[in-house]
Structures are given as structure tokens and as C-alpha cells.
Amino acid sequence: MIKSSCKHSERLHLSQPTNTYHLPHVQNSRLFPLRVWILCLLLRCCSGDSELIGSSQPIVARVGDDVTLPCHLEPALDVDMTALEWTRPDLNQFVYVWRSGQELVNDIHPSYRGRTSMFSDQLKEGNMSLKLSEVELSDRGTYRCFIPKLSKQALVTLIVAPDAVSSPVISLSGLDRDRGGVVLECRSGGWFPEPELLWLDAEGKLLSAGPTETVRGSDDLYTVSSRVTVDKRHSSRYTCRVQQTSINHTSEAHIEVTDDFFNFPSSLFAATVGLSVAFAVCILFILLLLLLFFNIIRCKICERDENCGKRKIIDHFKHRREKTERVKTLKDELKNKNNEVQQKQTELQRLQQEEENREKILQSVKKELDTRNNEDQQRREEPEKRVKTLREELKTKKEQDMANCTKLVVMDNGPCFNCKERQELQTYDFLHITSGPLYPQSNGKAGKGVHILKQLLKKAVDSN
Numbered sequence: 001m002i003k004s005s006c007k008h009s010e011r012l013h014l015s016q017p018t019n020t021y022h023l024p025h026v027q028n029s030r031l032f033p034l035r036v037w038i039l040c041l042l043l044r045c046c047s048g049d050s051e052l053i054g055s056s057q058p059i060v061a062r063v064g065d066d067v068t069l070p071c072h073l074e075p076a077l078d079v080d081m082t083a084l085e086w087t088r089p090d091l092n093q094f095v096y097v098w099r100s101g102q103e104l105v106n107d108i109h110p111s112y113r114g115r116t117s118m119f120s121d122q123l124k125e126g127n128m129s130l131k132l133s134e135v136e137l138s139d140r141g142t143y144r145c146f147i148p149k150l151s152k153q154a155l156v157t158l159i160v161a162p163d164a165v166s167s168p169v170i171s172l173s174g175l176d177r178d179r180g181g182v183v184l185e186c187r188s189g190g191w192f193p194e195p196e197l198l199w200l201d202a203e204g205k206l207l208s209a210g211p212t213e214t215v216r217g218s219d220d221l222y223t224v225s226s227r228v229t230v231d232k233r234h235s236s237r238y239t240c241r242v243q244q245t246s247i248n249h250t251s252e253a254h255i256e257v258t259d260d261f262f263n264f265p266s267s268l269f270a271a272t273v274g275l276s277v278a279f280a281v282c283i284l285f286i287l288l289l290l291l292l293f294f295n296i297i298r299c300k301i302c303e304r305d306e307n308c309g310k311r312k313i314i315d316h317f318k319h320r321r322e323k324t325e326r327v328k329t330l331k332d333e334l335k336n337k338n339n340e341v342q343q344k345q346t347e348l349q350r351l352q353q354e355e356e357n358r359e360k361i362l363q364s365v366k367k368e369l370d371t372r373n374n375e376d377q378q379r380r381e382e383p384e385k386r387v388k389t390l391r392e393e394l395k396t397k398k399e400q401d402m403a404n405c406t407k408l409v410v411m412d413n414g415p416c417f418n419c420k421e422r423q424e425l426q427t428y429d430f431l432h433i434t435s436g437p438l439y440p441q442s443n444g445k446a447g448k449g450v451h452i453l454k455q456l457l458k459k460a461v462d463s464n
Helices: 029-047 120-125 267-304 306-404 420-426 440-463
Strands: 002-005 011-015 020-022 051-053 059-062 067-069 072-074 084-087 096-099 116-118 130-132 141-147 152-161 169-176 181-191 196-200 213-216 222-230 237-244 249-256 408-411 431-434
Touching: 051 152, 059 067, 067 152, 096 116, 169 249, 181 196, 181 237, 181 249, 196 222, 222 237
Parallel strands: 059 152, 408 431
Antiparallel strands: 002 011, 011 020, 051 072, 067 130, 084 096, 084 141, 116 130, 141 152, 169 181, 181 222, 196 237, 213 222, 237 249
């Protein structure tokens, strides 16, 4: 809201939601334009609407260099947590994208991954310039710096100059007879943007040369050429300089023009050269006439000889017949050789088949022998297995008998127990205890033992 009062006190009021600015009293009405300008400046400063500034001039870089594409907000705003985008109209993916304080690598075009970055420490100051590393020739074009939240964008054009340009080449284009001078031509290609071509003498002074011819190829690279006429009054050393100030690149070529270039031939010398050429042409024409005359005479001599043509024809047909017979003989020999080769191959196949059959028979015989050997071995092993089994059974039975036998034997040391069976019992590890024959307890135990033994024998007989 703007109010103006021009009575006792002339004052301007600029009302905003938070700030109020007052301009002092001005008595001179001639300062009204200044007041309007100050008012507009205040409106711009207090409106809070920032502009996105790029570069009005193209950015030039060489292949392999690192370049920065400028883009910033003015007045500055903090865009660290704002969505920022760098794109190219001819690409479907981003050149660089920043979301929520981090770079989204997967959304960046493959040719720009790892080569683009922003100055993250300067985003709070509104600087969202793009740094492009290792510039390639395909990077040239127009780039768009865009803030989706503010719907603001800025365009930056990148021009990529080739890494290597052809050195200037100076050649002798012709002679200027009117001025008595020599025309030099200088040519150089592979430039971008369009370069400037200059001619210099040995002292470094510019020479007055013709207009520079510029040709732009299909690869957008420029080729420039220019001509200059020099005479003896100038120095003998000349320089062709091709320079591009925007990329600070210069290439030069030098040439020495000696006095021999200015010694033009006189008219007498030209006449002498013309006569010499005419004389040589006449001599060549005479030689051709002599050759033609000699061929005519030779043909006439051949016509006089009636048999000359017939002999030639006969010799021709004879030679042709010999060649035909020789070719036929060679064909027959080749056919015989092929037949022999086929026979040899058939015989070889037959021998191979016989060898395979023999091999099969031999393998079958080997299998039969192996089978018989296995059967014989099994037959020999069966008795041994049986004997081994019986031995193991006997041993097991003996061990069982030993386990079931009583280990303690009490005897009254009578004469009937001092026999052969008693000695055999000792082999079974029995504990043999003797007592007196008149000891009643020993007799009772012996009777009990005999009773138990009889019961065991009876059970054994019943079970069998």
C-alpha cells in the first residue's frame, strides 16, 4: 500500500507486512524522478522475488578441460534442501539432479555420471552452478538450470573447441607479374569457434592481405584460408598466425621466401622454350611416320608370301590341338588318381571296420574271462568263508560255555577227584578249592553242586 501526502509535510510511505520505510521531506519537486527510482528499488528489494541468472555469453571450453556453467539466484536464497535440475533439451535424462540435500545418481544420463557436480557448500548462498569435468566434444549444446519449486530457469550455452587443430600450412599460390610479387596462401582447419587469421612480416608487423575465406564443415568446425602478395621490398621471412582469443589458443607457421622466387622468365626465354617443345613434337611425329611405313612394308612382304598366312594358321591349330590333347591327358590322369584315392579310402574304411570288430571281440573275451575269474574266486572263497564261519561259531560257543560254567569248584580232596578231568577243568580258569573229606559243610556243598549240575543237564536234554 503506497500513500502520498503533499500538504505541510511531503512523505512517502511504503507499507509491507513487516517493514515500513520512510523517505525524508523533499521540498524540491525536481527530485521526483529520483524518489520514483528509490521507490522502485525498495519495491524490488522487499518483494522477495529472486531471479535465476545464467550466462548471457556462451561458455567456451576445450576437449578434456573442466568447465563451470554459471547459475545463481539474485538475491541469494538457500536452495540446499530444494529440488534443483540441470537438463539438455536433446536428452531424455538429467545432466544433474539434486533432491532433499543429496545427488540422485541413478537419474543422471550415463554419459554424465561421475562428471557433473555442484558446489554443495555454496547452495545456501543460492549458487547452483554446474561443474562439468573432462569435457567431451559431444557436450556442446544448451543447458537449462531449473528450480521446479520457483518455476524459474536459466539457459547456458556451452561451446566445445576441439583438442587438436591442424597447424597452418603455407604454400606458394602463384605469381603476381603486375606487381612482381609472390602470392602466398595459408590454410588451417579444425577450429571452433571461428578463428582469426593474420599475416606478419619478420618484424611482427601486420601485412595487408586479402579477405579471409571461412568454411564451416558438417562437424561444425571451421577451416580458414587467406592469401597475401609479397615482393622484394618486404623481408624474406613471413608468418601466418591463426588465433582464437575466446579459448586463448594460437597456432603459427613460417616460410622463407628467397630472391629466386622473384626471378621471372623473360619473353625470349619463353619463346625459346616454345620452339624447343615444337621441335620435340616434330621429331616425335617423324618417328611415328617411320614406324607406320615400316609396318606397311612388312605387311606387303607377308602378302607376297602365299604360304605365310597358311603356315600361321596351321601352326596355330596345331599348337591348339597339342594343348587340347595335353589337357585331356591331364584330365584322365587326374580321374585315375581320384579313383585310386577313392579305392584307398574304401580299403582304409574296411580295415578300420575290421579293427573295430576285432576290438569288440577282444573286449567281449576279456569280459568273459573276468566273469569266470570272479566266479572261480567266489567258489574258492566259499569254503574258506564256511570254515571261518564255523570257527567263529565254535569260538562263540566255547565263550558262551565258558560264560555259563561255574567258576568256583569246591572238592573234598578225595582220591577220585585227582584224575584227568580235574586237570582239564583247570584249563577253563576254574577256582579250585579243597577241604577235608570229613568236613560236613564241604560234603553238603558238593551234594548241592551235583544236584544243580543234574538239573542243568536235564534242561539241556529237554531243550534239544
